[in-house]
Amino acid sequence: MKRFDNGSVLLFILIQAAIAGVGSTATSKSDVPVGDVVSAGAEKSTAATPILSSPHQKSEFKSIAPEVALKWLQHGNTRFTKGTFRKDGVSSEDRKHLTEGQHPHSIVLSCSDSRVPPELVFDQKLGEIFAVRTAGEALDSTVIASIEYAVSHLGPQLVVVMGHTQCGAIKAAISTINGGDAGSDHLNKLVKDIQPRIDLLKRVPASVDYLTEAWVNAKGVAADLAKRSKIIDEKIKQGQLLVVPALYHIESGKVEW
Numbered sequence: 001m002k003r004f005d006n007g008s009v010l011l012f013i014l015i016q017a018a019i020a021g022v023g024s025t026a027t028s029k030s031d032v033p034v035g036d037v038v039s040a041g042a043e044k045s046t047a048a049t050p051i052l053s054s055p056h057q058k059s060e061f062k063s064i065a066p067e068v069a070l071k072w073l074q075h076g077n078t079r080f081t082k083g084t085f086r087k088d089g090v091s092s093e094d095r096k097h098l099t100e101g102q103h104p105h106s107i108v109l110s111c112s113d114s115r116v117p118p119e120l121v122f123d124q125k126l127g128e129i130f131a132v133r134t135a136g137e138a139l140d141s142t143v144i145a146s147i148e149y150a151v152s153h154l155g156p157q158l159v160v161v162m163g164h165t166q167c168g169a170i171k172a173a174i175s176t177i178n179g180g181d182a183g184s185d186h187l188n189k190l191v192k193d194i195q196p197r198i199d200l201l202k203r204v205p206a207s208v209d210y211l212t213e214a215w216v217n218a219k220g221v222a223a224d225l226a227k228r229s230k231i232i233d234e235k236i237k238q239g240q241l242l243v244v245p246a247l248y249h250i251e252s253g254k255v256e257w
Contacts, residue, residue: 064105066158066242073106073160076123077255089125104130107150109137109221110162111169116248118162121255130156136169137161137221138193139228148231157241159225159232162255163218164248165209169194170217174210177202197221209250218245 079085088094105128108118112133119129130150134143150156163170173194176182182191197220198213207213222245226233235241247256 063103063155063157069105069156069158070160070242070244073108073122073124073158074255074257077121077253079123080121081253085123086125089128094126098127102127102130103155104128104150105156106130106158106160107132107147107156108160108162109133109143109147109225110160110248111135111137111164111167113164113167115250116162116164118160121162121248121253130154135190136167136173136194137163137218138169138190139221139224140189140193144225144229144232147225148229151235151241152231159222159241159243160246161218161222161225161243162246162248163214163221165211165214165250167210167214167217170198170210170213171206173198174202174206174213197224211247215245215247218247221245 076086106124107130108122109132110116110118112135118131118133119125122129132143132146134140147159151159169190172182172187173191176188176191177195177199182188194217197217201213201216222243225243226236232241232243236243244257248254249256
């Protein structure tokens with residue numbers, strides 16, 4: 001057997017350690033930011049994705065910039081319309097991580113309509129969207145308080161107010177705008193919240209699928225959030241919150257911004 005002096009043995013050990021280290025530098029699945037993971041053929045977000053981009057990763061939470069969160073929603077809607085969805089975010093391990101708390105990257109205020117679930121429309125997973133849903137995106141103290149809670153305690157810097165075409169609440173608000181009865185005291189309160197935002201449109205025929213009225217209402221709700229909430233207004237003025245209106249098209253599945 002060939003003998004090695006001490007120097008040769010040390011050199012041999014160092015070479016073996018270096019070879020082993022090369023294999024350990026390969027990127028594993030867990031290194032890929034979950035916010036960018038899509039199924040085959042789906043459009044991949046070009047937005048700069050922080051390492052801590054997902055609530056499914058165990059680490060110290062860092063708030064996501066609203067522009068990045070908005071890109072994730074936009075690319076998610078593209079995947080939705082193409083029928084190519086993310087495969088991550090719903091495993092038992094994901095649920096386990098979320099027992100430690102929630103840190104959604106976005107708040108979405110949308111209609112309660114069963115055809116407009118924001119998690120599906122934006123292809124987002126468990127813990128990624130704080131969803132608040134009311135017919136016609138109508139505002140009351142409970143809705144505003146829910147958004148204030150998320151803004152103050154959960155970290156999202158983006159609020160999306162999403163209306164949609166063929167909205168029944170918008171239709172009811174239009175049909176009763178001159179004083180008609182919506183059917184109950186509760187329904188009357190709901191349409192009365194919507195009506196001031198679309199009042200200027202009552203002199204013209206309703207648009208096809210109530211598209212124009214839904215857009216005006218969504219933009220009005222976005223503005224009203226700041227007017228009716230000191231917390232939201234201060235966050236906006238401090239550059240810590242972005243409120244964006246959007247419109248979902250029932251037929252195409254696309255979200256217009």
